[in-house]
Amino acid sequence: MSRRAALGGVLSVTSAALHHGWAVRSVPRRPHVTVARGRRIPPTLQRSVHLHRADLTPHQVAAGVTDEPTTLLDCLRQLPRVDALCVADSALRAGVGRSVLDRIAEEARGPGSPQVRWVAARASHLAANPFESALRDIAFDVPGLCVEPQVVIREDGLTVRPDLVDVRLRIVCEADSFEWHGKRSALRADARRYDLLVVRGWVVLRFAWEDVMHDPDFVREVLVAAVALAQQHTEVARRRRSAA
Structure with missing residues (x-):
């Protein structure tokens, strides 16, 4: 059983980005997994992943992975700016529409939203790689x-x-x-x-x-x-x- 399944969560952040076929600046040594806020996770399992908590809706998840817009928002909000830009550039290069990125930036609220808007405004499909x-x-x-x-x-x-x-x-x-x-x-x-x-x-x-x-x-x-x-x-x- 995968660590994600054992936790009852979904792949997220850069682990989800890699699943979607996007390039990242640094491949995580442990998978990023998002679980529901109230879910109790044994410490041994917590140490095996990068653990995130969020109450995701069904339309934000597909086949155990956060969908593309949610993955982009997580990366742009949570990662260091350089890593966020690498993911955003790659997503555009892979065919994600500019309108998707613009909508994410427009709707972003709370911690990390200034970086979300900054990266979204500067992301480019022309960058060849991270x-x-x-x-x-x-x-x-x-x-x-x-x-x-x-x-x-x-x-x-x-x-x-x-x-x-x-x-x-x-x-x-x-x-x-x-x-x-x-x-x-x-x-x-x-x-x-x-x-x-x-x-x-x-x-x-x-x-x-x-x-x-x-x-x-x-x-x-x-x-x-x-x-x-x-x-x-x-x-x-x-x-x-x-x-x-």
């Missing part, structure tokens, strides 16, 4: 930086679509995956792309998975410095135009 979502979450906190996922850059015969782009500051952020660069041809193609962007005046930043996931302060510091550098470039260009 790695990119987590990098974008860090970028949101950098003053002056406004990145968008998968923006197509067409310039002087070059056409590229980086992971994150701030068009105004001409900053490109790449979530560099070792798996993607497993072949020399992929490494060469990306190296050429980065070089061609740099010589056209773009600031190109490449971030490793380990830093984005485990050292966001480092990533944030680099982004802050990149914004300052880009602003300097913009000011120099403005002065040159004025002098001409």
Whole structure:
């Protein structure tokens, strides 16, 4: 018998998200299970799961799992912001309608509702995976930086679509995956792309998975410095135009 069934509960939060086919930033070591508020659970069973309590209605549950809207609301309300954004991005990418997310944000009340609305407003189906979502979450906190996922850059015969782009500051952020660069041809193609962007005046930043996931302060510091550098470039260009 599964732990969920033994508890008389339903899979919820990131365990439900995984059941729905959505990607998460971190797979839980113990399943998330929601049980009725008044249900008594033996301590030994409590320690085997991430236990949540809520009085769910029948239409919020299907086959022992919270339905998609309930799962989204739970994730956006209860998870750290970066994890919530990863789930929201993935849900949109998997085909959940934007209207569903908007309705969840509009109806959210109580603790965690500001985060629900914040994440819902910024979620995007264009983020390719939780790695990119987590990098974008860090970028949101950098003053002056406004990145968008998968923006197509067409310039002087070059056409590229980086992971994150701030068009105004001409900053490109790449979530560099070792798996993607497993072949020399992929490494060469990306190296050429980065070089061609740099010589056209773009600031190109490449971030490793380990830093984005485990050292966001480092990533944030680099982004802050990149914004300052880009602003300097913009000011120099403005002065040159004025002098001409």
